[in-house]
Amino acid sequence: MIPTIKIKNRLIGPGHSTFIVAEMSANHNQKFEEAVNILKAAKDSGADAVKLQTYTPDTLTIKSDKEYFKVSGGTPWDGYTLYDLY
Numbered sequence: 001m002i003p004t005i006k007i008k009n010r011l012i013g014p015g016h017s018t019f020i021v022a023e024m025s026a027n028h029n030q031k032f033e034e035a036v037n038i039l040k041a042a043k044d045s046g047a048d049a050v051k052l053q054t055y056t057p058d059t060l061t062i063k064s065d066k067e068y069f070k071v072s073g074g075t076p077w078d079g080y081t082l083y084d085l086y
Contacts, residue, residue: 013035022047026086057086 004013012019022042029034042050061082071077077085
């Protein structure tokens with residue numbers, strides 16, 4: 001049997017409504033006000049929680065200007081390295 005857990009006053013498990021977790025990631029561009037706007041949008045859309053993650057570029061890639069470490073394909077980040085993006 002799958003146990004039911006409780007977060008604050010919300011029961012989570014079989015027979016209960018879906019618990020929705022929004023992903024924030026680094027979409028705030030290191031701007032506090034943008035992070036707050038994302039949190040408000042998640043709440044307004046019905047999310048029950050927001051998942052945050054922290055990382056540094058060194059944990060994801062290496063600092064390199066080689067072509068395969070550069071973003072391309074018609075994105076706002078074209079020309080940036082992955083290191084600079086992260």
